Amino acid sequence: xxxxxxxxxxxxxxxxxxxxxxxxxxxxxxxxxxxxxxxxxxxxxxxxxxxxxxxxxxxxxxxxxxxxxxxxxxxxxxxxxxxxxxxxxxxxxxxxxxxxxxxxxxxxxxxxxxxxxxxxxxxxxxxxxxxxxxxxxxxxxxxxxxxxxxxxxxxxxxxxxxxxxxxxxxxxxxxxxxxxxxxxxxxxxxxxxxxxxxxxxxxxxxxxxxxxxxxxxxxxxxxxxxxxxxxxxxxxxxxxxxxxxxxxxxxxxxxxxxxxxxxxxxxxxxxxxxxxxxxxxxxxxxxxxxxxxxxxxxxxxxxxxxx
Numbered sequence: 001x002x003x004x005x006x007x008x009x010x011x012x013x014x015x016x017x018x019x020x021x022x023x024x025x026x027x028x029x030x031x032x033x034x035x036x037x038x039x040x041x042x043x044x045x046x047x048x049x050x051x052x053x054x055x056x057x058x059x060x061x062x063x064x065x066x067x068x069x070x071x072x073x074x075x076x077x078x079x080x081x082x083x084x085x086x087x088x089x090x091x092x093x094x095x096x097x098x099x100x101x102x103x104x105x106x107x108x109x110x111x112x113x114x115x116x117x118x119x120x121x122x123x124x125x126x127x128x129x130x131x132x133x134x135x136x137x138x139x140x141x142x143x144x145x146x147x148x149x150x151x152x153x154x155x156x157x158x159x160x161x162x163x164x165x166x167x168x169x170x171x172x173x174x175x176x177x178x179x180x181x182x183x184x185x186x187x188x189x190x191x192x193x194x195x196x197x198x199x200x201x202x203x204x205x206x207x208x209x210x211x212x213x214x215x216x217x218x219x220x221x222x223x224x225x226x227x228x229x230x231x232x233x234x235x236x237x238x239x240x241x242x243x244x245x246x247x248x249x250x251x252x253x254x255x256x257x258x259x260x261x262x263x264x265x266x267x268x269x270x271x272x273x274x275x276x277x278x279x280x281x282x283x284x285x286x287x288x289x290x291x292x293x294x295x296x297x298x299x300x301x302x303x304x305x306x307x
Contacts (some may be wrong), residue, residue, distance in 0.1 A: 001166055003159075003193040004290065005222075007178035007186060008200065009209025010221040011038075012296055014229040015199040017262045020044040021283045023137070024066045025271035029136060029173035031164045033141040034155045034189040041177045044271050045250045047132040047139045052079060055129050057153045059121040061099045061105050065284045070095045074119060075112035083110065122241050126150055129158060131165075143265070152184035160188070172303050182216045184206070190217065194299045196224040197253070197290060201254065202237030207244065214248060223297045224250060231255040253289040256282065 002174060007014040016033075023031050033041035061082070063074070063257045070093035075083040082103035088096035101124075111119045124147075129142035143150050162174050176193065179185040191195060196217045200210040210226070217224040228244050231238045238255070245252045259307065265275035273279045294300045 001163070001174065002294065002303060003040075003163075003174040004175040004191045004195050004294075005122070005178045005190055006197045006199060006200060007189065007213060008180050008206075009182070009211070009213040011180040011204055013180075013201045013206055013226050014256075014262060015180065015201045016041050016177055016231065016297075017044070017266065018227065018256075018283075018286075019175065021174055021273045022287055023134075024271050025280060025287050026175060027173055027285050028171055028173045029137050030162045030166045030169075031137050031139045031168055032158050032169055032174060032176045033139075034157070034185065035179045036142045036144045036151050036154045036156055036185065037179065037232055039143055040200065042132070042139075043107070043139050043269055044227075044266060045134055045139060047134045049130050051130045051131040053129050053131075054125050055127045055154055055157065056123045056125050057124060057150050058124050058148075059108075060104045060124045061106070061108075061110050061119050062098060062122045063092055063097050064118050064120070065096060067116055069093065069116055069118070070097065072097075073113050073115065073287065077109055077113050079109075080107075119218050122147070124197075127154060129154065130162075131161065131190070132143070135253040137171070138162075138169065140165070140254060151235060153190040155179070155185045155188040164231065170225055180210050186213075186216070187220075190222055191220055192213065193222055193293045195297075196222050198224055198226045199229055200226060200241060202228065202232045202234040202241060205239065207237065207240055210246065216281040221295070223299055225249055225253045225290060225293050227244050228255045228285055230258040232257045251289065251293045253293070 006019045033039050082100050084098050086096050127144040130140040140162050178189040200206045228241050261276040265272045
């Protein structure tokens with residue numbers, strides 16, 4: 001099975017647009033949106049939601065005021081200042097203790113210290129994940145709740161479901177729209193994958209963050225290649241990208257000029273390939289280059305994916 005992760009060191013480089021375009025030209029594949037903190041691949045990929053599941057992998061403290069003695073130990077001990085105290089004449093002691101949901105880290109210290117076992121842990125609904133059917137392939141995506149953490153665990157869950165679907169349906173290709181940056185969700189999306197396609201742009205910040213992403217891929221022994229998007233907005237910065245790619249022994253798969261059609265396609269909720277005449281040929285060449293490099297490195301297992 002060949003698992004291609006499309007990622008970028010920073011947001012705004014065109015990662016999702018190019019992932020959606022690749023999904024149009026690649027052979028039937030399982031499509032996964034692992035940018036769960038700001039998922040938007042579903043906006044340009046035609047799909048029908050078939051399943052919706054709650055995601056919960058953390059707990060939060062809940063205080064039972066009927067049994068609370070208002071000793072204040074929980075509030076004094078919470079280093080996250082997640083427990084509030086306010087006057088309440090309706091309670092036995094005239095005080096009400098409550099847990100602030102966005103501040104509680106679920107460490108469990110208050111539960112351990114409470115002398116009357118008044119505080120318990122309750123599961124938190126952190127978001128939802130979906131199994132959808134696209135035009136040509138299964139599509140897995142998610143929506144993390146506001147102020148919720150554990151996006152790395154949600155990414156891992158999506159990849160696990162995608163791999164199971166690929167095995168079940170006999171598909172050899174998984175195409176992943178990865179998160180930007182190099183944090184926990186990116187590590188969860190990248191670890192154990194077959195190949196990383198880095199989307200960058202000719203700007204100082206993008207080059208800096210691309211370098212960090214390359215180092216991350218090298219740490220996990222994931223082969224990587226680069227696609228330079230909006231290459232014509234700065235010849236100087238484009239030259240720096242090309243020099244960096246050459247010095248690190250990477251493959252520059254494509255240099256794509258700035259094209260307003262990418263934005264117009266997003267507005268119309270379409271992929272670039274479906275919207276722009278001539279877009280298919282350029283994205284086809286990008287996909288061909290990725291396949292050739294992955295095959296050269298022995299990452300495709302000898303598979304020659306059709307277009």
